[in-house]
Amino acid sequence: MFSNAVLVGPALVFMLVFSSAVYIWQRFFSLRGLPDNLPWAGAEKGALSRAIASKRSLFGLKELIIDGYEKYSKRDQPFILPNLATGPEVVLPMTQMKWLLEQPDHVLSQHRVNFEFLHANRTMLHPKVARDAVHSRVIRRELTKDLDMYASDIVDEIEHSLALNWGTDIGVWKEVALYDTMLDVISRLSNRVLVGKTLCRNEEFLHSSSMFLKNMAVTAGLLNLCPDLLRPFASPFLMAYDYFHYRKIAKHIFPIVKERTPQFHAGMDYKNSDYSQHNDYIQWALHDAYSHDDPEERTPELISKRLAVLSFAAIQSSIITITNTLFDIAASPDALSIQSALREETASKTQDSSNFAWVRSDLRKLIRIDSAIRESMRLWGFISRGVMKSVVVPQGVTIPSGEHLPFGTKVGVTSYAVHHDESIYPNAMAYDPFRFSRLAEDPQFAEKTAEGEREREGTPEEALKAPGLITSTNTFMAFSHGRHACPGRFFAANQLKLLLAHIILHYDIEPIASRPENPWLNNAIGPPLWAKLRVQRRADPTSPPTTAASPVLNDDKAVLVPEVVEVKEVLVDAGLAVGEKKSGFGHGIVDDMLLAKIAFAGAPIRVEG
Numbered sequence: 076m077f078s079n080a081v082l083v084g085p086a087l088v089f090m091l092v093f094s095s096a097v098y099i100w101q102r103f104f105s106l107r108g109l110p111d112n113l114p115w116a117g118a119e120k121g122a123l124s125r126a127i128a129s130k131r132s133l134f135g136l137k138e139l140i141i142d143g144y145e146k147y148s149k150r151d152q153p154f155i156l157p158n159l160a161t162g163p164e165v166v167l168p169m170t171q172m173k174w175l176l177e178q179p180d181h182v183l184s185q186h187r188v189n190f191e192f193l194h195a196n197r198t199m200l201h202p203k204v205a206r207d208a209v210h211s212r213v214i215r216r217e218l219t220k221d222l223d224m225y226a227s228d229i230v231d232e233i234e235h236s237l238a239l240n241w242g243t244d245i246g247v248w249k250e251v252a253l254y255d256t257m258l259d260v261i262s263r264l265s266n267r268v269l270v271g272k273t274l275c276r277n278e279e280f281l282h283s284s285s286m287f288l289k290n291m292a293v294t295a296g297l298l299n300l301c302p303d304l305l306r307p308f309a310s311p312f313l314m315a316y317d318y319f320h321y322r323k324i325a326k327h328i329f330p331i332v333k334e335r336t337p338q339f340h341a342g343m344d345y346k347n348s349d350y351s352q353h354n355d356y357i358q359w360a361l362h363d364a365y366s367h368d369d370p371e372e373r374t375p376e377l378i379s380k381r382l383a384v385l386s387f388a389a390i391q392s393s394i395i396t397i398t399n400t401l402f403d404i405a406a407s408p409d410a411l412s413i414q415s416a417l418r419e420e421t422a423s424k425t426q427d428s429s430n431f432a433w434v435r436s437d438l439r440k441l442i443r444i445d446s447a448i449r450e451s452m453r454l455w456g457f458i459s460r461g462v463m464k465s466v467v468v469p470q471g472v473t474i475p476s477g478e479h480l481p482f483g484t485k486v487g488v489t490s491y492a493v494h495h496d497e498s499i500y501p502n503a504m505a506y507d508p509f510r511f512s513r514l515a516e517d518p519q520f521a522e523k524t525a526e527g528e529r530e531r532e533g534t535p536e537e538a539l540k541a542p543g544l545i546t547s548t549n550t551f552m553a554f555s556h557g558r559h560a561c562p563g564r565f566f567a568a569n570q571l572k573l574l575l576a577h578i579i580l581h582y583d584i585e586p587i588a589s590r591p592e593n594p595w596l597n598n599a600i601g602p603p604l605w606a607k608l609r610v611q612r613r614a615d616p617t618s619p620p621t622t623a624a625s626p627v628l629n630d631d632k633a634v635l636v637p638e639v640v641e642v643k644e645v646l647v648d649a650g651l652a653v654g655e656k657k658s659g660f661g662h663g664i665v666d667d668m669l670l671a672k673i674a675f676a677g678a679p680i681r682v683e684g
């Protein structure tokens with residue numbers, strides 16, 4: 076007994092040292108069976124150079140992606156993108172995209188990449204949730220079958236949640252934490268569809284659903300950084316908060332499942348609506364569970380766990396998208412005229428419908444709203460990879476350029492580099508909200524620009540349409556592309572267009588002088604989490620925009636710009652670098668907003684060495 080206790084300490088120390096050594100070797104030096112003739116982004120030849128590039132990937136993945144894309148993808152060569160947290164990935168040139176999309180799932184699996192990246196076997200609460208595609212099936216079969224059905228509920232919930240979060244005092248500017256308020260708004264309106272009005276207005280359920288979905292990616296990120304051997308020990312601690320909220324979600328879902336279960340029996344045909352008085356996720360999950368023979372799927376536990384995880388997939392990505400879009404509009408030099416143009420479109424397309432009776436044919440006419448969201452997704456898609464798959468055949472695969480990739484290799488294309496490629500999207504770094512709708516609004520556009528030419532590929536009918544938010548292409552992969560493109564995008568597009576149209580009609584957004592930055596967490600790109608915006612409720616949804624409160628933020632640049640330029644010149648003369656966006660300055664940061672404030676305050680500038 077005593078001798079056992081004496082051995083425990085050294086055994087633990089040995090395990091820690093051993094797992095750390097394996098961790099360092101694997102993360103920094105191992106080639107992981109990848110062909111050594113493939114170049115590594117950001118690295119010359121040699122293990123040390125690769126290790127340095129791998130270290131850079133932790134905070135400089137964006138630069139490595141662009142570096143590899145410019146050096147290799149554009150010359151039609153595959154390259155290896157180092158990634159310290161999740162392992163290196165083989166990035167194919169776009170000419171190999173067709174091959175990538177054609178590979179069957181038993182050869183290259185997209186699901187496997189997500190499974191590993193999200194540590195789905197732990198974060199998704201149950202091995203079956205992580206493994207089976209019930210979500211995709213249920214989303215395609217039930218949620219998407221008649222999207223018009225939810226429009227009035229969604230609009231009702233938008234009104235309610237915006238009033239709660241942004242207020243209804245007409246003409247009064249209110250400062251709002253954008254991400255947090257959109258977290259609440261999107262959680263409410265998605266849950267209105269997923270679980271109905273009673274639960275979506277239950278504060279405890281709503282809070283736990285929001286906290287679970289907000290934290291899941293963070294837990295996955297921390298698990299990615301954890302050495303493999305230590306993960307089983309660390310995960311109960313890292314997952315404690317997620318389980319705490321899951322249990323609160325389950326508390327509300329269990330009784331509903333138990334109450335409805337007696338109406339079901341094995342072999343029921345889910346297409347027969349006789350037994351379907353409800354239209355929500357719990358009912359869809361029960362339909363699915365009773366259409367095949369797996370009793371565990373029918374349990375309240377599995378249905379609650381699936382719902383919690385679905386909320387993550389469905390809600391977080393929509394919050395990120397609308398947050399980015401609103402910041403993009405507010406930070407545009409033409410913020411006010413963009414709002415006017417969107418308002419004009421929304422008002423003119425809604426004149427025949429009351430606010431509560433939107434149908435998809437109305438939404439389809441909102442091509443500027445659609446384009447404004449799509450353009451923001453192009454710039455800030457929440458994940459830098461577009462299509463990424465894992466080799467799941469034991470013998471490996473040979474890519475079209477001839478290199479052999481072993482089992483377990485991640486291979487695909489990155490959307491970030493493609494979405495920011497000047498030769499595909501002229502002025503690619505700028506937010507151009509009508510980039511896509513312009514095609515449909517100006518028939519001569521296609522003849523005038525290369526962008527128009529490219530987008531107008533396809534049949535003559537297709538050529539006349541602007542590419543819609545839901546259309547994934549080789550050059551727009553914010554929903555991924557191919558067979559595994561997001562199955563929820565039709566619902567997401569509906570919900571986001573309704574929300575943006577509603578915001579534009581009922582609120583003014585005050586312009587801001589510079590766009591807050593989007594943080595990168597490995598290959599996930601978050602929205603600005605803590606930045607704020609000012610909004611005010613409008614008296615008449617169709618009246619012209621009111622001038623923003625602060626003269627600094629007015630879009631009358633003829634007044635604004637000379638003052639800011641003058642302040643910049645003083646700072647530059649003093650030997651300080653002042654950039655268009657942000658630049659280091661002493662202990663703080665000087666950006667255009669601060670410069671503008673200095674200019675308008677007329678404050679003397681004191682420069683200390």
Ligand code: HEM
Pocket residue numbers: 185186189210211214218388389390392393396457458461463552553554555559560561562563564566567
């Ligand atoms: C603007 C909002 C959304 C964006 C940007 C988005 C984006 C994506 C992307 C990029 C993927 C592929 C991930 C990968 O393979 O690397 C994906 C998958 C998925 N999305 Fe979405 N999504 C959105 C909304 C939704 C909604 C509303 C739902 C559900 C109602 C949903 C459900 C799913 C599911 C279940 C998958 C996994 C599909 C599979 O494994 O085949 N998403 N989404």
